[in-house]
Amino acid sequence: MGIISNIISQLFEWIQHLGYIGIALGLMVEVIPSEIVLAYGGFLVYSQQVEFWPAVFFGTVGGVLAQLFIYWIGRYGGRPVLEKYGKYILINKKHIDHAEAWFNKYGTGVIFTARFIPVVRHAISIPAGISRMNVWRFIILTTLAVIPWSVLFIYLGMLLGNQWEHIDEKAAPYVTPILLAAVVLLAAYFLIKWIISKNKKGSV
DSSP: HHHHHHHHHHHHHHHHHHHHHHHHHHHHHSSOOHHHHHHHHHHHHHSSSSOOOHHHHHHHHHHHHHHHHHHHHHHHHHHHHHHHHHHGOOOOOOHHHHHHHHHHHHHHHHHHHHGTTTTTTTEEEEEHHHTTTOOOHHHHHHHHHHHHHHHHHHHHHHHHGGGGGGHHHHHHHHHHHHHHHHHHHHHHHHHHHHHHHHHHHHHH
């Protein structure tokens, strides 16, 4: 644990030194959860080392590129590669199984809503890549989901200041309604998709 703690500590020092670029790269590396990197970005805003909206921008860029990287691995390496090396980017077999089940059930539209669902959100890019989902559609839906996530955790990190490490406790009251909203959106998407499919069958 000492070695891991030192690596994480050095990573935060690296992010602090690089500023905006550090926030983006910290998210792209995927060594630690995105919420923690973004909360630390909020701390940097609090300590006036960076500004809020540029931090959100670079946090969004880093978050999207991280998911695009996973998408490309899924597209060109497939599930076997991710099962073998996924642990290095915080993805395990359970994540992959859940993500594939969601993607197969709800289709490409799940790329947006799944970003807010625990377990699924880290791995949803995998089945998108494996199924060769249109890359621009993937990028747009991912970006739309990453923006509010970046805004929320950078803002909360800024509010917490020196206590930014307690982000889990602070974020809980906000994440729960977001999770419920994502589930409602997913249900609405599935209902609309079902209605369209039914209408098409009826018109044949």
